[in-house]
Amino acid sequence: MDSAVARERVLDAAEELFYGRGIQSVGMDDIRGTSGVSLKRLYQLFPAKEQLVEAYLERRDGRWRGRLAEFVERRPDPDERILAVFEWLEHWFGEEGFRGCAWINSYGELGATSDRVAHQVRAHKKAFGDYLGALVADAGRPADLAGPLFLLAEGAMVTAGITRSTRPAVQAREAARMLLDR
The missing domain is CATH 1.10.10 (Arc Repressor Mutant, subunit A)
Incomplete structure (x- = not known):
């Protein structure tokens, strides 16, 4: 091999x-x-195991963000693309074997002791935040909307990981819709 x-x-x-x-x-x-x-x-x-964890998170990041973007880009309307992020989260939360966000989980386990893991987690979260920021900009929305949308998505991830429910994504999407309608 x-x-x-x-x-x-x-x-x-x-x-x-x-x-x-x-x-x-x-x-x-x-x-x-x-x-x-x-x-x-x-x-x-x-x-070292830490190098394996780093490589695992890095590879998963590319696939995770790729799947998200592929799903979101199917929507022609820029506002619908923003809401599609939360729809995709709902699908992800419903997948068999869903155990929450791999980066949040990894940070909880090793973030305080592994700079490499903390770096991977921060890079993933920054890339996700930047992606939301790009969707907000493409929709012609105020840039300060990206932060609250990011927090809604992240909160949904944590809650879904704990409750093993898709409901947090539905609730976050409705909150995002309210923000877009303001």
Whole structure:
């Protein structure tokens, strides 16, 4: 197995296990067992668990933001694109195995002790905030609307992760609609 294939298998296993069980409860031997990659190869690819967590979050970020943008861009109306963010969140919250926001979860586990993890989380949240800001600008709305929309989305993520319900996305979308109608 070449390094690229081994790396993807390790990252697939890390995503499944870290997101499903939490980072601190998963050891490198768990990753080895799930990925089928030898421990020696695993440590060649990721000399420290922190580097694996960083790579997992970075890869997940690209896919998460890509899925969101693909969904949102289907809406021709700029205001509907803003509301589509919350519709997408509702779909995401309803997915089997949803355990909340991977970045919020990771920050809660390691943000105080890992600069690398904190950096990945901050970069993801900034990119998401910037994306909302771009949607607000495209809709010709005041720039200061992006902050409250970001907080609505983030609050919905936290609440949905705790309650295992899609309802927070519905409530946040309605609040976003009220902000757009003001």
